[in-house]
Amino acid sequence: xxxxxxxxxxxxxxxxxxxxxxxxxxxxxxxxxxxxxxxxxxxxxxxxxxxxxxxxxxxxxxxxxxxxxxxxxxxxxxxxxxxxxxxxxxxxxxxxxxxxxxxxxxxxxxxxxxxxxxxxxxxxxxxxxxxxxxxxxxxxxxxxxxxxxxxxxxxxxxxxxxxxxxxxxxxxxxxxxxxxxxxxxxxxxxxxxxxxxxxxxxxxxxxxxxxxxxxxxxxxxxxxxxxxxxxxxxxxxxxxxxxxxxxxxxxxxxxxxxxxxxxxxxxxxxxxxxxxxxxxxxxxxxxxxxxxxxxxxxxxxxxxxxxxxxxxxxxxxxxxxxxxxxxxxxxxxxxxxxxxxxxxx
Amino acid sequence: xxxxxxxxxxxxxxxxxxxxxxxxxxxxxxxxxxxxxxxxxxxxxxxxxxxxxxxxxxxxxxxxxxxxxxxxxxxxxxxxxxxxxxxxxxxxxxxxxxxxxxxxxxxxxxxxxxxxxxxxxxxxxxxxxxxxxxxxxxxxxxxxxxxxxxxxxxxxxxxxxxxxxxxxxxxxxxxxxxxxxxxxxxxxxxxxxxxxxxxxxxxxxxxxxxxxxxxxxxxxxxxxxxxxxxxxxxxxxxxxxxxxxx
Numbered sequence: 019x020x021x022x023x024x025x026x027x028x029x030x031x032x033x034x035x036x037x038x039x040x041x042x043x044x045x046x047x048x049x050x051x052x053x054x055x056x057x058x059x060x061x062x063x064x065x066x067x068x069x070x071x072x073x074x075x076x077x078x079x080x081x082x083x084x085x086x087x088x089x090x091x092x093x094x095x096x097x098x099x100x101x102x103x104x105x106x107x108x109x110x111x112x113x114x115x116x117x118x119x120x121x122x123x124x125x126x127x128x129x130x131x132x133x134x135x136x137x138x139x140x141x142x143x144x145x146x147x148x149x150x151x152x153x154x155x156x157x158x159x160x161x162x163x164x165x166x167x168x169x170x171x172x173x174x175x176x177x178x179x180x181x182x183x184x185x186x187x188x189x190x191x192x193x194x195x196x197x198x199x200x201x202x203x204x205x206x207x208x209x210x211x212x213x214x215x216x217x218x219x220x221x222x223x224x225x226x227x228x229x230x231x232x233x234x235x236x237x238x239x240x241x242x243x244x245x246x247x248x249x250x251x252x253x254x255x256x257x258x259x260x261x262x263x264x265x266x267x268x269x270x271x272x273x274x275x276x277x278x279x280x281x282x283x284x285x286x287x288x289x290x291x292x293x294x295x296x297x298x299x300x301x302x303x304x305x306x307x308x309x310x311x312x313x314x315x316x317x318x319x320x321x322x323x324x325x326x327x328x329x330x331x332x333x334x335x336x337x338x339x340x341x342x343x344x345x346x347x348x349x350x351x352x353x354x355x356x357x358x359x360x361x362x363x
Numbered sequence: 364x365x366x367x368x369x370x371x372x373x374x375x376x377x378x379x380x381x382x383x384x385x386x387x388x389x390x391x392x393x394x395x396x397x398x399x400x401x402x403x404x405x406x407x408x409x410x411x412x413x414x415x416x417x418x419x420x421x422x423x424x425x426x427x428x429x430x431x432x433x434x435x436x437x438x439x440x441x442x443x444x445x446x447x448x449x450x451x452x453x454x455x456x457x458x459x460x461x462x463x464x465x466x467x468x469x470x471x472x473x474x475x476x477x478x479x480x481x482x483x484x485x486x487x488x489x490x491x492x493x494x495x496x497x498x499x500x501x502x503x504x505x506x507x508x509x510x511x512x513x514x515x516x517x518x519x520x521x522x523x524x525x526x527x528x529x530x531x532x533x534x535x536x537x538x539x540x541x542x543x544x545x546x547x548x549x550x551x552x553x554x555x556x557x558x559x560x561x562x563x564x565x566x567x568x569x570x571x572x573x574x575x576x577x578x579x580x581x582x583x584x585x586x587x588x589x590x591x592x593x594x595x596x597x598x599x600x601x602x603x604x605x606x607x608x609x
Contacts, residue, residue, distance in 0.1 A: 314422075
């Protein structure tokens with residue numbers, strides 16, 4: 019539940035002080051108009067205590083019920099109603115207490131409209147402050163909730179993107195294993211092992227989302243070994259990794275979809291052996307990874323060659339760095355180059 | 364003896380089919396192919412009774428390869444998970460085998476083929492192609508046969524299509540190519556935001572249009588970047604205006 023403004027010590031002191039000043043003013047004013055000090059004090063005490071109660075009531079109501087849109091009219095009505103009630107009640111009590119004093123009833127009668135106006139203004143002021151206070155609290159809470167929800171969604175999306183797996187890859191790998199079981203059971207067993215290790219990597223719920231390039235390359239090797247069994251002689255890989263780049267960090271499982279994309283693009287767009295080249299260097303404060311695959315410029319425009327793999331990489335990097343310029347692609351004659359730059363902290 | 368051809372880009376995937384076929388001595392493997400080009404040649408050369416065909420293959424897909432054949436043979440598709448393709452198979456293919464599959468399932472597919480042989484398998488294959496051509500990858504390109512050569516035309520390079528008897532002329536920078544299809548087929552398979560049937564006999568690539576001029580009474584003509592002119596009928600003009608947001 020939202021905290022009342024009076025729960026804050028500072029505001030409580032200000033509130034009480036203001037009220038004491040109003041009451042003192044009230045006493046002096048009545049004395050000035052000819053009431054005795056004691057009568058003025060009784061009048062001020064009773065009036066202000068009742069008004070204080072009305073104010074507290076407004077604050078409590080607003081704490082549980084914040085008006086929206088058209089409902090502001092209800093709040094106005096409540097203020098008017100409370101002011102009238104307050105006036106009648108104080109008149110009744112004060113007449114009963116002070117009615118025998120000379121001239122008091124008349125004085126009260128004369129000051130009726132002024133009492134009403136002042137009370138209404140005060141009540142209205144308290145109402146407005148309360149509404150502002152509680153709506154600001156509510157907004158803050160909403161913002162926090164939204165922030166929490168966004169954070170959760172971001173984490174979930176990152177997790178999902180991390181373990182994104184192409185069903186084609188899985189089923190085709192299983193099919194290869196199926197083939198090996200008949201002819202070369204030892205190799206089938208090895209591939210089952212590789213596939214299991216690979217899958218375990220993708221479903222691991224990382225507490226550390228960042229890994230070194232060295233670790234990532236080991237994991238990528240599992241994937242490449244499987245693909246090489248699938249595609250046989252058609253697939254070859256070359257790597258050129260700078261020593262200095264090996265210790266640099268990158269988000270876990272980022273490399274595999276990039277290479278997968280390059281393999282798919284290369285293998286399905288050309289005939290014959292496909293060489294996938296992977297290089298990594300350290301440039302300024304970036305880890306720069308380049309993946310090259312051959313393609314046929316005649317039949318596919320490089321734009322169409324990107325596809326899901328790169329989109330998910332781009333999205334991940336955006337969620338992590340809020341930048342959209344970290345994945346770039348270019349075509350050099352019949353070689354398609356995917357370049358990913360990962361900022362190093 | 365029935366003649367069989369296996370087309371799959373993964374050697375191990377072909378070896379599974381080969382292994383399972385050992386249980387069917389009446390089926391003889393004439394050739395194994397690693398891509399659609401080889402497959403096309405092999406089919407034209409051997410006229411097989413049955414083809415085991417993968418879908419995702421280098422250069423052209425299994426569907427595109429079949430489209431290039433005048434008389435497509437009976438086909439059993441072997442494929443990994445592909446939601447769209449499965450829908451197409453269920454309606455028309457002899458059968459489809461989802462990888463990985465076992466001998467039992469394979470035998471069933473063969474039995475099904477034997478059963479449907481008497482009915483018209485070619486018709487089935489043609490119907491299958493019609494529905495498969497609606498898959499997303501086929502909206503971006505057109506594969507044609509030009510003599511013995513296979514040409515893959517990216518949709519963006521197409522100027523316009525023109526009906527010509529049983530064929531459709533596909534006009535491009537390099538001249539036109541013929542494909543044995545109907546205009547309706549292209550109207551349905553190509554991206555409708557890019558290709559508009561401007562006339563009973565014409566489909567135009569809106570990205571190529573530079574202007575549309577009035578032409579005789581009620582008609583218009585679309586002038587393309589290349590200078591080519593494409594007739595636009597009254598209803599075609601309305602469609603063009605809608606796509607171009609005029």
